Amino acid sequence: MLDRRWVGFVAGVFISLLSVVILFGFFLVLPSRFRTTIVASLFPYDLKLEIAQKTRPQTTHDIHGDVHPKSGGHDHGDHGDKVEVFLSSQARNGIGLREGAVSVKSYSRPVIVPGIIVEKPGRSQYTVIAPITGYVTQVYQTPGRSVSPGDPLFELRLTHEELVQLQVDLLATSEALDVVQRELRRLESINTEGLIAKKRILDQQYELQKLEGRQLAQRQALLLHGLSGSQVKTIQESRTLLGTVIVRAPYEDELVIDDAQGQPILLLQQLDVERGQYVETGVTLAVLVDHRTLLIDAEAFEKDAIEISEAASEGRPVVAMLETASGESRDIPGLTIDYLASEVDAEARTLHFFVSLPNEKLSGLPGELSSEILNWRYRPGQRVRLRVPIEEWPDRMVVPATAVAEDGVEHYVFIADGDHFHQQAVEVEFRDPKCVVLANDGSIHPGDIIALTAAQQLQFALKSQSGTTVDHHSGHTH
DSSP, rough: OOOOOHHHHHHHHHHHHHHHHHHHHHHTSSSSHHHHHHHHHHSSHHHHHHHHOOOOOOOEEEETSSSEOOOOEEHHHEEOOOOOOEEEEHHHHHHHOOOOOOEEEEEEEEEEEEEEEEEOTTSEEEEEEOSSSSSEEOOOOOOOOETTTOOOEEEEOOOOOOHHHHHHHHHHHHHHHHHHHHHHHHHHHTTTTTTSSSHHHHHHHHHHHHHHHHHHHHHHHHHTOOOOOOHHHHHHHTTTOOOOEEEEOGGGGGOOOOOOOOOOOOOEEEEETTTTEOOOOEEEEEEEEEESSEEEEEEEEEGHHHHHHHHHHOOOEEEEEEEEEEEEEEEEEOOOOOOOSSOOTTTTEEEEEEEEEEBBOOOSSSTTTTTGBBBBBTTTOEEEEEEEEEEEEEEEEEEEEOEEEEEETTEEEEETTTEEEEEEOOEEEEEEEEEEOOOSSSSSOOTTTEOOHHHHHHHHHHHHHTTBBTTTOOOOOO
């Protein structure tokens, strides 16, 4: 018979082995972070040594991919390790890098509002209508060409019966008037010898006055029907009916010059008829425009209405920013607010205000017709942004918007140190599309040389070298 102690020993070993297997299996199914914690508590020295061996010193990155040891630099308030980037001359030229010193100056805090270029109501547009009923026999101008005041635009053949009858009556009256005048001259020459009674001469004089009054009324009727004074005079002198009428551009004395400088420059913008087309009196034939001066229709939020009203009353200069094909904006400085709308839009809760925009005539293309083609720099329908100054901030560090890079909620500038630039976190007080106002918190100082352009490209280069994906539209890392 086996000894009971031996049996107990074998049973104890079996139970111990079974417990170890169960515990090991439980350890394997635990999450990795718990397994790491358990191992770190059991073997603290070995794990710390492995972590220390995996830690690498921070490096300086070349924008082309080369890695350089970190170089020294001036302390700008950042107590952590500096992140630097080295740029070759080719890289500087490629990204258009430009350096400059941080300066302190006065800054006009603006309100940025959207706007659209429009024509000046009652000033920019002239509608040419048909003065008579008839057929279009000639079209002298084509859309897009410049037109001087008084230039011929159309030729119309008369078909209006009333206008034809008025001409006939005018010719008849003119002939009768000539007869009375000749008779009166004959009687006056005979009366000098005392042979004719004065009553007959007086009768002829009365008849002459009646005919002159009738002729004057007929002339005015023709003028009201759209004939010019010279055309009516031609009918009287030539004793022929007018079969066609020349429709001309408005004469200079008929145009409102307003505040635009120089002679009106009209452009045939819209042509509404063709040759052979029948038109009635009052039908639109064409539309002429004078775009020497335009308006910017801007739309501000209701909360900015008081500040914009103050800017308008004080005559503060407004800057219009027009986007170009390169993505940059073209500034149009020195503008003034003409007037503000009398009420706030009840639905959109916005206030419209209007700014005068003097236009610029661009040189035409080479060729015989270049002088007849108008090419304006600003056109109705273009969208702009208006920068309206509402508050003056003295003694501020102001840098171009291209000098500050964004990375999530952080903002950085790049301070020059020889052929290197090191990244420096800064606090932004205010930012508009052109400038950034930096807080005076000691991170940078007036006189520091920084990258005035391409700061976002430098930030992208650092992120790409560190292996972080960058959203190139927002500057945020993922």
